Amino acid sequence: MVISSLADSLVRGVESIGDSVSETFFEPVIRLGVTGLARSGKTVFITSLVANLLDRGRMPGLVAQQEGRISAAYLQPQPDDTVPRFDYENHLAALTGPEPHWPDSTRAVSELRLSFKARPSGLLSGLQGPRTVHLDIVDYPGEWLLDLALLDKSYKVWSQETLERIANRTQANAFLSLAQGIDPAEKHDEPKAQSLAKEFAAYLNVARDAGFYDCTPGRFLLPGDLAGSPVLTFAPLPVDGHSPRRSLHREMERRYEAYKSQVVKPFFRDHFARIDRQVVLVDALGAIHNGPQAVEDMRRAMADILAAFRPGRNAWLSQLLLGKRVERILFAATKADHLHHTQHPRLTNIMEALTRDARDRASFAGAETAALSLASLRATTEEIRDHDGTELPCVRGTLLDSGKQAAFYPGDLPKDPSHLLGPARNGSDSWLGEDYGFMAFAPAHLTLRPGDGPPHIRLDRAAQFLIGDRF
Numbered sequence: 001m002v003i004s005s006l007a008d009s010l011v012r013g014v015e016s017i018g019d020s021v022s023e024t025f026f027e028p029v030i031r032l033g034v035t036g037l038a039r040s041g042k043t044v045f046i047t048s049l050v051a052n053l054l055d056r057g058r059m060p061g062l063v064a065q066q067e068g069r070i071s072a073a074y075l076q077p078q079p080d081d082t083v084p085r086f087d088y089e090n091h092l093a094a095l096t097g098p099e100p101h102w103p104d105s106t107r108a109v110s111e112l113r114l115s116f117k118a119r120p121s122g123l124l125s126g127l128q129g130p131r132t133v134h135l136d137i138v139d140y141p142g143e144w145l146l147d148l149a150l151l152d153k154s155y156k157v158w159s160q161e162t163l164e165r166i167a168n169r170t171q172a173n174a175f176l177s178l179a180q181g182i183d184p185a186e187k188h189d190e191p192k193a194q195s196l197a198k199e200f201a202a203y204l205n206v207a208r209d210a211g212f213y214d215c216t217p218g219r220f221l222l223p224g225d226l227a228g229s230p231v232l233t234f235a236p237l238p239v240d241g242h243s244p245r246r247s248l249h250r251e252m253e254r255r256y257e258a259y260k261s262q263v264v265k266p267f268f269r270d271h272f273a274r275i276d277r278q279v280v281l282v283d284a285l286g287a288i289h290n291g292p293q294a295v296e297d298m299r300r301a302m303a304d305i306l307a308a309f310r311p312g313r314n315a316w317l318s319q320l321l322l323g324k325r326v327e328r329i330l331f332a333a334t335k336a337d338h339l340h341h342t343q344h345p346r347l348t349n350i351m352e353a354l355t356r357d358a359r360d361r362a363s364f365a366g367a368e369t370a371a372l373s374l375a376s377l378r379a380t381t382e383e384i385r386d387h388d389g390t391e392l393p394c395v396r397g398t399l400l401d402s403g404k405q406a407a408f409y410p411g412d413l414p415k416d417p418s419h420l421l422g423p424a425r426n427g428s429d430s431w432l433g434e435d436y437g438f439m440a441f442a443p444a445h446l447t448l449r450p451g452d453g454p455p456h457i458r459l460d461r462a463a464q465f466l467i468g469d470r471f
């Protein structure tokens with residue numbers, strides 16, 4: 001333990017030296033983390049952000065752009081040789097090609113470097129020519145942050161908590177009946193361990209699709225090249241007390257510990273600890289559509305995710321960070337183009353309320369935080385429709401399943417977010433009086449003017465908050 005934390009600190013130390021060396025050559029590097037739960041819109045966000053930073057015609061909210069200080073932006077080979085490159089070109093081709101479609105789901109962490117030539121503002125602007133600023137964007141699943149909580153938990157406690165939490169979930173029936181038929185003290189048997197892990201992973205996948213967000217260990221959902229390896233072949237068992245050596249219990253415990261040290265810790269050390277700015281994307285509209293339970297689950301998942309940004313909460317992480325912390329965190333509700341703009345302030349309020357708990361408790365010591373609602377790629381237009389004498393603010397777009405054009409009224413979000421979060425906390429089954437429907441729209445056909453990136457809503461404001469001060 002001591003040796004590994006020492007090694008971690010050394011790595012971190014060496015990296016800070018690397019950073020400061022490039023800083024002294026006036027080439028600051030900003031590392032922007034982009035995260036969110038599954039399907040929250042990370043890939044579309046990064047793709048559209050990069051496209052709009054390369055062609056900045058639609059980025060008036062980025063002050064350096066507005067002031068004409070950015071003279072060039074270009075993609076560069078990324079600095080980390082072992083991290084897959086974010087597949088920008090293919091994602092952009094999917095979104096803006098002749099048959100626009102949404103990009104595929106992503107299964108692992110990836111990274112991209114964008115570099116700018118920008119003239120500094122203020123006093124220095126007359127004295128210095130343009131300088132280079134590098135932006136490294138890192139895409140990683142929010143589920144991986146939830147794993148931080150495992151570091152403080154023994155296998156026994158984790159097993160008990162997990163089994164308790166899923167006891168009443170129908171999605172877990174198959175796994176639970178398998179687990180209950182097992183005596184953890186019996187001799188370890190690999191096929192048995194595998195079938196337990198397989199059922200548990202199957203449960204996690206179904207639960208996530210059903211809208212549950214507390215689906216850890218995160219790597220069970222996105223195994224990548226760890227699929228089938230022992231670090232992912234464990235499951236919670238009803239253990240109390242000790243079991244003999246070579247028992248199923250002991251082997252599961254060993255693998256759980258290996259997961260923590262060989263999967264969770266390296267992620268925090270190699271990726272998380274190096275982030276300067278962070279955007280957390282939230283599909284709040286999707287959760288509202290799925291009902292109070294999904295909203296409450298999402299609120300809890302947000303609180304757990306944000307715990308990773310609270311220095312001091314985890315001793316191992318605090319030591320790893322050595323006082324370095326994320327300077328700015330943006331909480332963004334995505335896919336706001338599903339709503340008429342008159343409802344966007346309400347969505348932002350809901351977003352603020354969803355994260356308030358976490359933010360209040362967090363006092364993200366020193367980190368600036370903000371909330372907004374955005375659409376990375378605007379797929380709809382707005383129109384007002386008359387319905388029995390009432391004017392309904394609608395959005396119009398191409399339906400994903402039928403390919404037909406349709407106008408759609410998603411329902412009126414409440415002014416006061418507690419009208420949603422209250423019932424969610426109290427365990428209501430459905431919303432009172434209002435239904436929130438959300439259609440899945442396909443990306444629109446685009447003809448872009450030279451110099452313009454894809455259409456978006458408030459992506460420039462997000463960029464200004466996240467990186468604008470560094471130009």
Ligand SMILES: Nc1nc2c(ncn2[C@@H]2O[C@H](COP(=O)(O)OP(=O)(O)OP(=O)(O)O)[C@@H](O)[C@H]2O)c(=O)[nH]1
Nearest residue numbers: 038039040041042043044102105106375376377379
């Ligand atoms: N209308 C609209 N839909 C969006 C937007 N961004 C994302 N979506 C929808 O949300 C889905 C998920 O977006 P992704 O960017 O792939 O989300 P992700 O977080 O990368 O998903 P995973 O990689 O699976 O975790 C897309 O397939 C779209 O259906 C947006 O700006 N507008």
Ligand SMILES: [Mg+2]
Nearest residue numbers: 042043105106
């Ligand atoms: Mg993705």
